[in-house]
Amino acid sequence: MSGNRPQMTLTPCDRHLALFTDLYELTMLQAFYEEGMEAQSVFSLFVRRLPPQRNFLLACGLDSLLGQLEALRFEPEDLDCLASLGPFSRRFIERLADLRFTGDVYAVPEGTPVFANEPILEVVAPLPEAQLIETLVMNQINLQTVLASKAVRLAMAANGRPVLDFGARRMHGLDAAIKGARAFHIAGVAGTSDVLAGRLYGLPVRGTMAHSYIQAHESEAAAFEAFARLYPETVLLVDTYDTLDGVREVIRLADRLGDDFRVRAVRLDSGDLGALSREARALLDAAGLGRVEIFASGGLDERAIDALLAGGAPIDGFGVGTSMGVSSDVPDLDIAYKLAEYDGKGRLKLSSGKPILPGRKQVFRTVRDGFLAGDVIGRFEEDLPGEPLLVKVMAHGRRLDSHERDLERLRDHAAACIATLPESLRGLEPAEPPYPVSVSDALAEHQRAVRDAIARRS
Amino acid sequence: MSGNRPQMTLTPCDRHLALFTDLYELTMLQAFYEEGMEAQSVFSLFVRRLPPQRNFLLACGLDSLLGQLEALRFEPEDLDCLASLGPFSRRFIERLADLRFTGDVYAVPEGTPVFANEPILEVVAPLPEAQLIETLVMNQINLQTVLASKAVRLAMAANGRPVLDFGARRMHGLDAAIKGARAFHIAGVAGTSDVLAGRLYGLPVRGTMAHSYIQAHESEAAAFEAFARLYPETVLLVDTYDTLDGVREVIRLADRLGDDFRVRAVRLDSGDLGALSREARALLDAAGLGRVEIFASGGLDERAIDALLAGGAPIDGFGVGTSMGVSSDVPDLDIAYKLAEYDGKGRLKLSSGKPILPGRKQVFRTVRDGFLAGDVIGRFEEDLPGEPLLVKVMAHGRRLDSHERDLERLRDHAAACIATLPESLRGLEPAEPPYPVSVSDALAEHQRAVRDAIARRS
Structure with a gap:
């Protein structure tokens, strides 16, 4: 877009x-x-x-x-x-x-x-x-x-890795979410999940999948396969039931799909993101899926991102919602x-x-x-x-x-x-x-x- | 309205x-x-x-x-x-x-x-x-x-005294300010300064005067008199230059206007509101202006209001902006x-x-x-x-x-x-x-x- x-x-x-x-x-x-x-x-x-x-x-x-x-x-x-x-x-x-x-x-x-x-x-x-x-x-x-003054801190902490704006749901109303997405873009954020903001300002619009999609299916495996067949280069959310089991499910999907497997990344959204990202990386690499990236979200702010990267977490991109969306440490x-x-x-x-x-x-x-x-x-x-x-x-x-x-x-x-x-x-x-x-x-x-x-x- | x-x-x-x-x-x-x-x-x-x-x-x-x-x-x-x-x-x-x-x-x-x-x-x-x-x-x-969950705390702290919403200027965008005024009303806030919110929801709309009005005049006395002649039951803002001098100016205005003086309140917007409200009350009472109320604003939140009232500050109503408008302690x-x-x-x-x-x-x-x-x-x-x-x-x-x-x-x-x-x-x-x-x-x-x-x- x-x-x-x-x-x-x-x-x-x-x-x-x-x-x-x-x-x-x-x-x-x-x-x-x-x-x-x-x-x-x-x-x-x-x-x-x-x-x-x-x-x-x-x-x-x-x-x-x-x-x-x-x-x-x-x-x-x-x-x-x-x-x-x-x-x-x-x-x-x-x-x-x-x-x-x-x-x-x-x-x-x-x-x-x-x-x-x-x-x-x-x-x-x-x-x-x-x-x-x-x-x-x-x-x-x-x-x-x-909002721009907060977002620039997130972008700086991510140190070149993309930060995506997932804030619309908890930002203060429609005007804040829409104009905020534009402010985030100026501040160096890589894209927004909000379709209307994207339409109004010509911003890159990004998204993955929600837990509800996984939950609505009879199994995580069925959900992953259906989504990856429809959107081959998608990002799969792996923490609905157990994060590392979710990663293993992605690896099994890669085995099943063979050359048709083009999933771009897995998303971790809860738990100890540092430890989980390392274990997920190891599992993916061992399965020959070194090109599948790891994307992290879930209550992140600039300090959490800084700490994750300082600790060597192999995370390739971040989704940030509330802390950036309301500038929670300095909302005024x-x-x-x-x-x-x-x-x-x-x-x-x-x-x-x-x-x-x-x-x-x-x-x-x-x-x-x-x-x-x-x-x-x-x-x-x-x-x-x-x-x-x-x-x-x-x-x-x-x-x-x-x-x-x-x-x-x-x-x-x-x-x-x-x-x-x-x-x-x-x-x-x-x-x-x-x-x-x-x-x-x-x-x-x-x-x-x-x-x-x-x-x-x- | x-x-x-x-x-x-x-x-x-x-x-x-x-x-x-x-x-x-x-x-x-x-x-x-x-x-x-x-x-x-x-x-x-x-x-x-x-x-x-x-x-x-x-x-x-x-x-x-x-x-x-x-x-x-x-x-x-x-x-x-x-x-x-x-x-x-x-x-x-x-x-x-x-x-x-x-x-x-x-x-x-x-x-x-x-x-x-x-x-x-x-x-x-x-x-x-x-x-x-x-x-x-x-x-x-x-x-x-x-916003409603914050506002109810302000209303409880004010303990029956009116709390007015002055938040529009620092709330997160138009939608927040407009719908927030409605949320504040449900939570017990007495009125809003925002005209559009008042129009949309039929809320009481309230306002006093800004420092700029005083500043634009050659003297505080001239500003007070002009405003009180146009809006006899107004609230006069007394802290532009020196709060207690401002109160004395209001008293002189009362002397000049005699029976035409119907000013409803003075507003304190800076400084030690507890001490200033007591001194202002004493000055007004000594001048026979016991019916002129004292209204306070300026960076107030529920804890400040609670402390002022616990300390016996003779304040009759409060204007609250930012802390309520962005729910600054819990913005999400x-x-x-x-x-x-x-x-x-x-x-x-x-x-x-x-x-x-x-x-x-x-x-x-x-x-x-x-x-x-x-x-x-x-x-x-x-x-x-x-x-x-x-x-x-x-x-x-x-x-x-x-x-x-x-x-x-x-x-x-x-x-x-x-x-x-x-x-x-x-x-x-x-x-x-x-x-x-x-x-x-x-x-x-x-x-x-x-x-x-x-x-x-x-």
């Missing part, structure tokens, strides 16, 4: 999206209109702190978001709903009918590693528009960044979408522990000897050493060609970025020292000036 | 749902057809183990699932997609065009506490149909049960959908640590002196003491009237069930001893017989 480009232009969740917003965005919107506060604003989306289990995040989710922003509008039935909610005037509802997102978006390309406090994207738009989209922007970028990020400028003036808040860097910003990334050496968050108009990460991807509410949409190029971009990460950041343990990110003198000075101005006013 | 029934018949994610399936379901389906294996099957959905942070689960997600099963069909463009995937015959694709879900579903009503190994639902259907829906059944019930459950019977014969698997109870089952729940005393998982046709939990909710692919859809009645049902839980199960700590769930003699005997039959065959 790889290479099939999506024929559906909208993902299946894009109806009535203008209403996918927190109520307070709409009450604030009406207030902004009433007060004539429609000047240009800048909002920054960033993660305040990296959790200790993540040495970096992989930015993801931009493409679906930009599509949603382009399509954003209140349909007549949405407006009827708002009218019935109570606090909204007829004048406001009428204005909403014409509301479109007309702003600019600057963003880090998907698949780029980012760190704490670095803007993943900045929205430059009239205040009401930039405010309205807060919930959607956060929900979509958070989801896909959480301290992500924020904050007003940084309004009407040309820098803005921040002073709530304890939640600092904001005011104004439009740029991240300058320095590469030295092929490895990332440090980032500086500066003011947008600064010209500092290093590669600027934020790219203008949307102007006046329309996607620009500068926005990379091609999924294979995004995957390649991610792989290239990851190859430039210092070794310690590519490990599973917390990097020591952490990656250096600093704030430019000009930005620090601007932050001080804005803070002083607030202090003077109050 | 409460009371508005949804006017959209489909949730926004219900297009192309037949393709929301793991590839192996379809390869198995074709094999079942080829082999003529279309007899009646029974699949059980259950959670193998409760995580230590959950004394019970709150079953949820049935209604959306049944709607999806009723609507399930392959559209022509879905079939084109499958044809391009490779391993499927034209004959198979043609059969899929006519495939509908025609089975029966027995399920525990939404809002009912369930425990490990108890079927949340059982599907009785021709094997191919029951197999095809595995991914969807698990995804939808898992999502909503995970060990949920399984397993073949338990095919063609009249019990089925199980012997994979280590993953037992299956064969055949159709019923859960018999005993109440003694108003409290749950224990459950017995029996064979479906047994007549054991206690209330049978599983109800037939779908016959021949159509929902039955026995399936409770009314959200207020489901919420009442959940509250009534929770009131019957033994005290230790309603606490946040692991209940000791855990709730007693046993397997009936007849079911244990059936399991032995099926296991023996498998052993004889192999």
